[in-house]
Amino acid sequence: MKPKILIVEDEPSITDTIQYAxxxxxxxxxxxxxxxxxxxxxxxxxVDLIVLDIxxxxxxxxxxxxxxxxxxxxxxxxxxxxxxxxxxxxxxxIGADDYLTKPFxxxxxxxxxxxVLRRTRRASxxxxxxxxxxxxxxxxxxxxxxxxxxxxxxxxxxxxxFIRRPGHVYSRDRLMDLVWxxxxxxxxxxxxxxxxxxxxxxxxxxxxxDPIVTHRGMGYSLKEEL
Ligand code: CA
Numbered sequence: 001m002k003p004k005i006l007i008v009e010d011e012p013s014i015t016d017t018i019q020y021a022x023x024x025x026x027x028x029x030x031x032x033x034x035x036x037x038x039x040x041x042x043x044x045x046x047v048d049l050i051v052l053d054i055x056x057x058x059x060x061x062x063x064x065x066x067x068x069x070x071x072x073x074x075x076x077x078x079x080x081x082x083x084x085x086x087x088x089x090x091x092x093x094i095g096a097d098d099y100l101t102k103p104f105x106x107x108x109x110x111x112x113x114x115x116v117l118r119r120t121r122r123a124s125x126x127x128x129x130x131x132x133x134x135x136x137x138x139x140x141x142x143x144x145x146x147x148x149x150x151x152x153x154x155x156x157x158x159x160x161x162f163i164r165r166p167g168h169v170y171s172r173d174r175l176m177d178l179v180w181x182x183x184x185x186x187x188x189x190x191x192x193x194x195x196x197x198x199x200x201x202x203x204x205x206x207x208x209x210d211p212i213v214t215h216r217g218m219g220y221s222l223k224e225e226l
Contacts, residue, residue: 003048004028021106035059046146053079130166131226162222171219
């Protein structure tokens, strides 16, 4: 499958050149000319990388990036026309993956896109994954269909346990041993409650999918395939 790149840029001539260069290099592209349309699009249509102009008519690209980062784990390359914006872009506060100053060559942009994708994908062996899921251990984050889940301490541990071995059935006792600091103080019911909460959170991302399987009298597992 071709990686899909979202281009957010209000100057049509720049969008056209970028789209041409990226599609020539084997990428799928989708383009938006305003910032407010980005979040609704991402919730429906996951993309692999975003090329984001800072000078958008409706919202500042840096602010938009912060909003995107709250819910999505997608690499972002900034486009800027102003040298004074670069300091903020490279600052840790925003966490850009790369940036280009206008005017830039579309070939250069395409090369940067490839490099960022290579870098972010190479990082993934250290992260665990199961169909639909990705665990970022260093950030203690689990994303589900590219949406970062807002999980409690125990929910994170339970889900991470499942993701490590999709298909494996974990009994309630085993889950408690694995994730609870003091298993003897907890009850089976607590495991069920946490599973119920996790399921509810997953459902807000994909209402029609339930990746957790209940095995009557045995426990729970994560589906090997969705
Ligand atoms: Ca602009």
